[in-house]
Amino acid sequence: KLLSDIKLMYMSTIYLMMLFSLAKSPLMMVFLILIQTIILSLMINLLHNLFWMSYILILIFLGGMLVIFIYIASLTS
Incomplete structure (x- = not known):
């Protein structure tokens, strides 16, 4: 069970890295980095x-x- 959970986390991390390269907005990039950190x-x-x-x-x-x-x-103000 633990090994399958770890494999799933590795796969989702790789998937999020691919999504990060396609992200256009900075908010989406921050969201993806936050999910990867979690x-x-x-x-x-x-x-x-x-x-x-x-x-x-x-x-x-x-x-x-x-x-x-x-x-x-x-900076914006």
């Missing part, structure tokens, strides 16, 4: 049983997105 953190959690590592990965990524959002919002 899938990666789930794979870390399933393979190594390290919940804190996957949690830290998501927090760092969301913090970086917040910094970029604040920077772009300050």
Whole structure:
């Protein structure tokens, strides 16, 4: 069961990489990167049983997105 879940996550990651190359809008690109990060953190959690590592990965990524959002919002005003 675990091996089939991991294979499914690898396949979805590859599919999302292909979709990323076809994405035109930045919002779609951010959405795809966010989904890939969530899938990666789930794979870390399933393979190594390290919940804190996957949690830290998501927090760092969301913090970086917040910094970029604040920077772009300050440029537009």
